[in-house]
Structure formats: C-alpha cells, structure tokens
Amino acid sequence: MNEREHGPRGGGPGEAFAGARLHIVTGKGGTGKTTAATALALALAADGGRVLLLEVEGRQGVASLLGSGPLPYEERRMLSVPGGGSVSVLAADAEAALLEYLELFYGMRRAGQALTKMGAVDFATTIAPGLRDVLLTGKATEAVRRREGGPRATDGPHHYDAVVMDAPPTGRIGRFLNVNSxxxxxxxxxxxxxxxxxxxSVIRSELTRVHFVTLLEEMPAQETRDGIAEIEALGLRTGAVLVNMVGPPLLDEADVAEAVAxxxxxxxxxxxxxxxxxxxxERLSADLAGEVRAYALRHRLEERVRTGLADLGNPLVELPRAEGRMDRSALTVLADRLAEQGVRR
Amino acid sequence: MNGEAGTDRADTSGARRTHTAAPRRMDVDALLDDPKTRIVVCCGAGGVGKTTTAAALGLRAAERGRRAVVITVDPARRLAQSLGLVELDNTPRPVPLPRPALAGGDGGDPDSGRPDVEGRGPGDRDAEDPDGEDARVGPGEDAATVGGSGGDTDDPDGVPGDGAHGGDDRAGSLHAMMLDMKRTFDEVVRRHADPERARQILANPFYQTLSTSFSGTQEYMAMEKLGQLRESGDWDLIVVDTPPSRSALDFLDAPKRLGRFLDGKLIRFLSPAGSGAFRLLGAGMNVVGSVVGKIVGTQFLNDLRSFVAAFDTVFGGFQERAERTYRLLRAPGTAFVVVAVPDTDAMREAAFFVERLDRDSMPLAGLVVNRTHPLPTGPGAELDAERATAAAVSLADSHPLAVAALRLHAERVRTRERERLLCDRMSSAHPKVRVTEVAARAEDVHDLAGLREIGSALAGEER
Structure with missing residues (x-):
C-alpha cells in the first residue's frame, strides 16, 4: 500500500472507511471487537445506510451486547438509526452456511441435511478448516454483492450499503481471510x-478493509502491528486502527510530569x-498521591503506545471508555464519536 | 496499584494454613508448594492475562524450589517476551533465573553467596551435568529456605518438600516452551506409524491442514505435549497456558471433538476399511458420496480417502493417548486456575468454566482476577465517590491539584465498585470458589522482575 511510503493519507480517518463495503473488524482478544464492530455498523448506517453486522465466531456476542436472546441464522433487522438507516445482524455458523450454500448453488437441501447427520459439518469444520472459513467469508462476500431484485440481478442497487464483520482475533485473522491458499x-x-x-476476489478488492481494534496497552498494540504487517503481506487492504476504551484525561500535563517524577x-x-x-x-493526601502517581504512570505508557500506533500510518480512531454497562445508548454514543472523527460510508 | 495489600495480608496470615478464614482467598503458595501438585492449567477468555499468570506461577514455583516448566501455545510469543527469551521452540528451554531476591518475602536469608551464573544451572543439570547439582545443594537449600517459609518456625509447610523429594530438589528451576503444533503432531505420527506410512501421512495435503490449522489441533497437541512432559519425569510441576480459543471451554472439548471426528461415521464411510458400514447403509451413502464429490471435486475426495486410510492405522494409538492425557486432567495432581479480568464478558466466561469443571469433577484451585483497581489502605479507602466529588466541587478553582486528585479518586472508587459487583456476583453464584486478585500495573509485564511481582500479588503479598 502506497500510503506506507507517503505517510498517512490527508483525508483523515474517514478515508479508511469511505468507499469500502466490507469492513472486517479484528483485534486481540479482550479489546472489545464486538462492541467496536457494532458501533461501526451504527455509524455506517447514518443517513439512511443499510448495514449488515455479521458475526462469525459463534459466540453470540452481538446478541449479548444488545441484550437479546441467541440469534438464529437469519438476517434480522435489530437496530434503527435516525435518518432511515438500519443495522441487520446475522450470527453466521458454518453448518447453516453450508446448508444454505448447497441449496443456493445445487438445490440440494435434503442432501445437505443428510450430510449434517453424517457428520459432514464436522467434515467441513474439522479436517479442512479452510472450508469452514470459506463458507463464512463466502457469506460475507455474498451479502456485499447482493442486489435488490433477487440473486440473478446484476445492476440494481446493492441490498446492503455496507457489511461489517465481527471477525476472528488477530492471531487467526490472516489464515481466516486467506481462504484461497x-x-x-x-x-x-x-x-x-x-x-x-x-x-x-472480493476480499482482495478495493471493497474490503481490515480494521484493527486495540487498547492503549502494549500487547494489543503489538498484535495490531503484527496483524497489519501480516494482512498487508497477504495483499489485503488495512483500514483504521480503532483505539477502544480510551479514558478521559484526569490530570493536566504538569501534574502528570510531577507525579511520574x-x-x-x-x-x-x-x-x-x-x-x-x-x-x-495528611494521610489522605498520601493515599491520593499514590493513586495520582499510578494514574500518571499509566497515562505516560498510554501516550507511548498511542505514538507507536500513530507511527503505523493507519488512521487512528478513538472510542471512549463507557461508564457502566454497554447498552444501546452507550453504543449510540460510540457511533456518534466515530462519526465526529469522520467515519462514514 | 499498591492498595489491597493490607486486607490481603490479613487474610493470608490467618488463612494460610488453616483454610478457615471467611473471605475465601486462593492460597497460591500452598498450591505451588504442595509436592502433590503436578499440573496447573491456566484457562480463561482471550486477553485476560493467562500467559502472564502461567509464567508468574511457574517462576514463583521455581523460586520456591519446584522444578517447573511452563508450556504456552500462544502464537503471539508473549511468554517468550515476558520471560526475556528471544524465541521458544518445541523443547523446554531453561529460563535463566537471577538469584531470587525475596522469593517468599517472609524469610530473611539473603543468600549472598549465590553467583549469577547459577541461573543457567537448572537447565544444564537436566541436560548433562549431575555434578552441577551437587555443587548447588548449598545455595539451593538457602533459596528454598527463603522461599519455603523457613522464617516461620511454627509453619509446618517446609516439610512436604523434604518428604517428597531429596534435598537436591529444593534448588528450583524454571523451563519454558512454546508449543509447535505441527512438530508435535509429526512426532505423534512418527511414533505410531512405520516409516513408510508416516511418510505418506506427513505428505498428504489433508494432514498438512489438519496439523497446522485445525482449530482443535492446538488444544489437542497441548494435551499431547502435557502428557509427554508428565511422563518424562523431568519436572515436578507443569504449568499450562491454554490456547487462545474462542471459548475457554474449547481446551477441554477440542480434543474430544477431534477424536469424535476421526472416529466418526463420515470417516469410516470414506475409508476403504469402512466398507462394511458402507454396505450396511447402502444407497443413502452413495447419495452422500456423490454429493460430496460434486461439491469438493474428486481429487479432493481421493486425497481425503488416502489420508484416512493411512491415518486409520495410527489412529488407535492416537485416540488412546488423547484419552490418557484427558484423564490426567482429572487426576488428583492437577489443578485448574481460571483467569479473568473484572469485566462482564471475562467474568461470565470464568463462571462457565467454573461450572464446567465442577460438572466434570475437575479440581478448581481458584480464580485469578487480573487488572483490578484496589483502593488505598488508609483513609482513602473510606472516602466514597460522592464525597470526593463534592469536595472537589467545593474547592472550585482554589486547589487545582487537590481537585484533580479528588476527581481521579472518585473515578477510581466507581471503577472499584463495578469490580466488586462483578466479583460479588461470582462469589454468590459460586461460593466455594477461592479468589485472588492482581492489581493493574502501571506498566505491562515483560521481564522476570515483573513476573515476580505478579507472583507476589497472586500469593497475596502485594506491597
């Protein structure tokens, strides 16, 4: 990618999203991938956007985030956004994707069910994990290409303006996306x-961007660095680095410096x-001074991590840490923050 | 980051040997010092600090006189980082241990005579040099005295170590290895197949994917390696860091899933040896066969058949080993440590695991809650968020430092309250679970000194 040589693009964070229709959201475990992906889906649904949020890890993370029961294998409109936009959610699993695939391409639903009974799904997911991945990424790319007017339509408007995938963590993302090999x-x-x-052909195209969720901590940042290198080595396009759970600054710089020293x-x-x-x-002062110092040290570390992330050249987008429970209104706050930073379709 | 110590220490001194104290604190040192503890499995959701916890437990055990080895399966090589090693491979490598400055923290012997090169010793000893061991008996005993609570005369805990092992063993050592999934799998195949068949299997494209990318292979091979290390008898404590799976339960389920698949109907149908089943099931099978062929292509099916045929011969031994290792996890010497951080998802995952261990009668040693934010131990502990905020407001612009400190404190109290709520929810749902907390560090851990600090915190002696 050229921007590596020419420095960050001038367009700001928005450039990492605009124009793409498949947004793959990865990150180290524990960084809040599902939350970030859901907030991104909401942000992309602004101004009447139709967005599909696709979950592929079988964890029902979106359901638990939205406080609903387990979601079936079905694109279900779950969130509406002012301006007419909406987010549909699909909790994809390999077995259902296989059955759908068989029916769609071969008209063999019955045989597919027989295969399931035979352990053919074990077959798809166990011995050749590449097959499982191709079914799941296949579902995502099918949704990206789908047009109004049924499967045969080739020129109508797209069914979804954007597809956001809550993808496997950085440790597995390269293998997951590189299904071809x-x-x-x-x-x-x-x-x-x-x-x-x-x-x-979809994943390698301009249509797809891989975004990385991280925290201002060393190990998630390191995994982000490694993940970006891996994805780019595969010839895929990376997008933004989403810095999650950023706390508000509680001390001014002079106090931080004194406390650290x-x-x-x-x-x-x-x-x-x-x-x-x-x-x-006096004793209370000693207690609070200890807290201030711990905060200041942490703050300095976060600054170092942030600088290191900025050096990667991908646009940084920050998401504030939510106070209390993550729910629909907290997600809206996050989506608004994304929009303020230029995230759009 | 330095609070909590007061309460912890109070709990620890009361509960350490009697296990009667009301707050159920996990006694990490008792677990690590008990010679009957042979395997510690660290499990939990991704990103909760499993690897660091495993490494810290291994280091603490070593510095308390165990011959410990830590196995990690993490492709991010984090254990290597935190152990200060450049790279780990499929064989346990010695971790150079500097002289433990304060292993147990409660003993007084400074053991000043122990040279730094000593640290390399334990590994060399296993490799070749029995004399080296003798040479270290002195310092080793000193180290064990420091670590093994020798300072407390009324403390019987130093005894079991002596009873179970010779005095030599009190010179602890630490090894670490990172699992090379493919190499471990290759070794298993070579062990169970004659050279020609092994060659066929290793060259088959299905074997290639199975051994490198099957999502359960990592777990399976971690179990295999665990079994190997246990059999070798070179270590008296094995600490396992479980793979970063979708769910913590995968570590227990994946090996069975692989076994079930390899033993499953489909494979028997595909295998020439399974022609009996094929005949029995008759036409239905033909339909399935042709469907599979149509979708995946005949070349694919042929590769798969030859893989299954070759693999079939080694499979019995394979399955048997897997079951033996699985049984090991239920054996008395094994302890599970569930790791979490105080957020809703990680604690829910931890609760699932606790329930599962209970159902499978697997021994849970306790729950480690990492990255907590304890309050200070002085009057700061009594100052709640509302009063701190009100005080900050009352000062307006007059004392900017105090205002900032009070707001920061209020924030911290609210964080602590959320953490407490999550921990309380866990203890009321699972009252028998013992818990230990590790306060969030200002800096991430990436060296032995950091791991040692984590180890102290795990044992409840956070300063």
Missing part, C-alpha cells in the same frame, strides 16, 4: 475452489484536602 492446497479444481476464488506536592495536596473539610488530610 488454505483451500488451494486441498481443492485444486472443482466448485469449492471456484467459490473460494470468487470470495477472494515522584515530585507531587503532597503538602499542597493535603492543604487542599483540608480546605475541602476532609478528615485526616
């Missing part, structure tokens, strides 16, 4: 192979606490 070793010809080629003025602090009428101001 996974399947190529097994099926050199035949329908599965042509299916894989079709999927890959161990020079915090505990006497002045005690004085202030006394003025506020708090008991035992």
């Amino acid at each position: 996974e399947v190529a070793g097994l099926a050199r010809t035949g329908p599965i192979r042509s299916h894989a080629d079709r999927v890959m 161990g020079d915090l003025d505990e006497v002045a602090l005690a004085d202030g606490l006394k003025s506020a009428g708090l008991a035992d101001p």
Whole structure:
C-alpha cells in the first residue's frame, strides 16, 4: 500500500472507511471487537445506510451486547438509526452456511441435511478448516454483492450499503481471510475452489478493509502491528486502527510530569484536602498521591503506545471508555464519536 | 496499584494454613508448594492475562524450589517476551533465573553467596551435568529456605518438600516452551506409524491442514505435549497456558471433538476399511458420496480417502493417548486456575468454566482476577465517590491539584465498585470458589522482575 511510503493519507480517518463495503473488524482478544464492530455498523448506517453486522465466531456476542436472546441464522433487522438507516445482524455458523450454500448453488437441501447427520459439518469444520472459513467469508462476500431484485440481478442497487464483520482475533485473522491458499492446497479444481476464488476476489478488492481494534496497552498494540504487517503481506487492504476504551484525561500535563517524577506536592495536596473539610488530610493526601502517581504512570505508557500506533500510518480512531454497562445508548454514543472523527460510508 | 495489600495480608496470615478464614482467598503458595501438585492449567477468555499468570506461577514455583516448566501455545510469543527469551521452540528451554531476591518475602536469608551464573544451572543439570547439582545443594537449600517459609518456625509447610523429594530438589528451576503444533503432531505420527506410512501421512495435503490449522489441533497437541512432559519425569510441576480459543471451554472439548471426528461415521464411510458400514447403509451413502464429490471435486475426495486410510492405522494409538492425557486432567495432581479480568464478558466466561469443571469433577484451585483497581489502605479507602466529588466541587478553582486528585479518586472508587459487583456476583453464584486478585500495573509485564511481582500479588503479598 502506497500510503506506507507517503505517510498517512490527508483525508483523515474517514478515508479508511469511505468507499469500502466490507469492513472486517479484528483485534486481540479482550479489546472489545464486538462492541467496536457494532458501533461501526451504527455509524455506517447514518443517513439512511443499510448495514449488515455479521458475526462469525459463534459466540453470540452481538446478541449479548444488545441484550437479546441467541440469534438464529437469519438476517434480522435489530437496530434503527435516525435518518432511515438500519443495522441487520446475522450470527453466521458454518453448518447453516453450508446448508444454505448447497441449496443456493445445487438445490440440494435434503442432501445437505443428510450430510449434517453424517457428520459432514464436522467434515467441513474439522479436517479442512479452510472450508469452514470459506463458507463464512463466502457469506460475507455474498451479502456485499447482493442486489435488490433477487440473486440473478446484476445492476440494481446493492441490498446492503455496507457489511461489517465481527471477525476472528488477530492471531487467526490472516489464515481466516486467506481462504484461497488454505483451500488451494486441498481443492485444486472443482466448485469449492471456484467459490473460494470468487470470495477472494472480493476480499482482495478495493471493497474490503481490515480494521484493527486495540487498547492503549502494549500487547494489543503489538498484535495490531503484527496483524497489519501480516494482512498487508497477504495483499489485503488495512483500514483504521480503532483505539477502544480510551479514558478521559484526569490530570493536566504538569501534574502528570510531577507525579511520574515522584515530585507531587503532597503538602499542597493535603492543604487542599483540608480546605475541602476532609478528615485526616495528611494521610489522605498520601493515599491520593499514590493513586495520582499510578494514574500518571499509566497515562505516560498510554501516550507511548498511542505514538507507536500513530507511527503505523493507519488512521487512528478513538472510542471512549463507557461508564457502566454497554447498552444501546452507550453504543449510540460510540457511533456518534466515530462519526465526529469522520467515519462514514 | 499498591492498595489491597493490607486486607490481603490479613487474610493470608490467618488463612494460610488453616483454610478457615471467611473471605475465601486462593492460597497460591500452598498450591505451588504442595509436592502433590503436578499440573496447573491456566484457562480463561482471550486477553485476560493467562500467559502472564502461567509464567508468574511457574517462576514463583521455581523460586520456591519446584522444578517447573511452563508450556504456552500462544502464537503471539508473549511468554517468550515476558520471560526475556528471544524465541521458544518445541523443547523446554531453561529460563535463566537471577538469584531470587525475596522469593517468599517472609524469610530473611539473603543468600549472598549465590553467583549469577547459577541461573543457567537448572537447565544444564537436566541436560548433562549431575555434578552441577551437587555443587548447588548449598545455595539451593538457602533459596528454598527463603522461599519455603523457613522464617516461620511454627509453619509446618517446609516439610512436604523434604518428604517428597531429596534435598537436591529444593534448588528450583524454571523451563519454558512454546508449543509447535505441527512438530508435535509429526512426532505423534512418527511414533505410531512405520516409516513408510508416516511418510505418506506427513505428505498428504489433508494432514498438512489438519496439523497446522485445525482449530482443535492446538488444544489437542497441548494435551499431547502435557502428557509427554508428565511422563518424562523431568519436572515436578507443569504449568499450562491454554490456547487462545474462542471459548475457554474449547481446551477441554477440542480434543474430544477431534477424536469424535476421526472416529466418526463420515470417516469410516470414506475409508476403504469402512466398507462394511458402507454396505450396511447402502444407497443413502452413495447419495452422500456423490454429493460430496460434486461439491469438493474428486481429487479432493481421493486425497481425503488416502489420508484416512493411512491415518486409520495410527489412529488407535492416537485416540488412546488423547484419552490418557484427558484423564490426567482429572487426576488428583492437577489443578485448574481460571483467569479473568473484572469485566462482564471475562467474568461470565470464568463462571462457565467454573461450572464446567465442577460438572466434570475437575479440581478448581481458584480464580485469578487480573487488572483490578484496589483502593488505598488508609483513609482513602473510606472516602466514597460522592464525597470526593463534592469536595472537589467545593474547592472550585482554589486547589487545582487537590481537585484533580479528588476527581481521579472518585473515578477510581466507581471503577472499584463495578469490580466488586462483578466479583460479588461470582462469589454468590459460586461460593466455594477461592479468589485472588492482581492489581493493574502501571506498566505491562515483560521481564522476570515483573513476573515476580505478579507472583507476589497472586500469593497475596502485594506491597
């Protein structure tokens, strides 16, 4: 990708999203991929956008985030956005995707059910995980290409303006997306192979961007670095780095510097606490000074991590840490924050 | 990051040997010191600090006199980072241990005579040099005295180590390895197949994907390696960091799933040896066969058949090993440590695991809650968020540092309340689960000193 040589693009974070229709959201475990992907789907649904949020890990993470029961294998409109936009959710699993695939391409629903009974799904998911991945990425690319007017339509408007995938974590994302080479070793010809080629042509195209969710911590940042290198080495396009759970700054820079250096003025602090009428101001001052110092050290580390992430050249987009439970209104706040930073279709 | 110590220490001193204290604190040192503890499995959701916890437990055990090995399966090589090694491969490598400065923290012997090169010793000893061991008896005993609570005269805990092992064993050592899934799988195939058949299997494209990318292979091979290390007898404590799976339960289920598949109907149908079943099931099978062929192509099917045929001969031994290792996890010497962070998802995952272990009668040693934010131990603990905020407001612009500190404190109290709520929910649902907390660090851990600090925190002696 050229922007690696020419520095970050001038267009800001929005450039990492605009024009793409398949957004693959990965990140280290525990960084809040599902939350970030859902907020991104909401942001992309602004101004009447129709967005599909696709979950592929079988965790029902979106259902639990939205406080609903487990979702079936079915594109279900779950969220409406002011302006006429909507987010549909699909919890995809390989077994259902296989049955659908058989019916769609071969008209063989009955045989497909027989295959399921035979353990053919174990077959697809166990011995050749590339097949499982190609079914799931195949579902995503099918949704990207789908047009109004049924499966045969070739020129009507697209059914979805954007598809957001809550993808496997960074440790597995390269293999997951590179289904072509996974399947190529097994099926050199035949329908599965042509299916894989079709999927890959979407994933390799301008239509697809891989976004990385991280925290301001060293290990998630390192995985982001490694993941971006891996994805780009595969010839796929990376998009933004979504920095999740960013806390508000609670200290000014001078106080941070003093606290880090161990020079915090505990006497002045005690004085202030006394003025506020708090008991035992000296000992309380020592307690609070300890908290301030811990915060300052953490803050410095976060600044270092942020600088390192910025050096990657991908646009950084920040999501604030939610106070309390993550729910629909907290998701709206996150989506708004994304929009403010230029995230759009 | 330095709070909590007061309460923890109080709990620990009361509960350490008697296990009667009301707050059910996990006694990490008792677990690690008990010579009957042979395997510790760390499990939990992704990103909760399993690898760091496993490494810290291994290090602490080593510094308390165990011959410990840590197995990790993490492709991100994080254990290597935190152990200060450049790379780990499929054989356990010695981790150079500097002289433990304060292993147990409660003993007084500074053991000043122990040279730094000592750290490399334990690994060399396993490899070749029995004399080296003798040379280390002195320092080793000293180290064990420091670690093994020798300072407490009324503490009987130093005894089991002596009883179970010779005095030599009290010189602890730490090894670490990162699982090379494919190499482990190759070894298993070679062990169970004659050279010609092994060659056929290893060259088959299905074997290639199965051994590198099947989502359960990592778990399966982690079990296999665990079994191997246990049999070798070179270590008296094996700490396993489970793979970063979708769900913590995968570690228990994946090996069975692989076994079920390899033993399944479809495979027997595809296998020439399964022609009996084929005949029995008759025409239905033909339909399925032609469907499979139509979708995947005949070349694919042929490769699969030859793989199954070749694999079939080694499969019995394979299955048997897997079952033996699985049984090992239910054996008395095994302890599970569930790792979580105080957020809803990780705690829910931890609860699933706790329930599952209970159902399968697998021994749960306790729950580690990483990255908590304890309050200070002094008057700061009593100052709640509302009063801190009100005080900050009352100061207006007059004392900017105090205002900032009070707001920061209020924030911290609210964080702590959320954490408490999650932990309380866990303890009321699972009152028997013992818990230990590790406060969030200002910096991530990436060296032995950091791991040692985590180990101290796990044992409840956070300073």
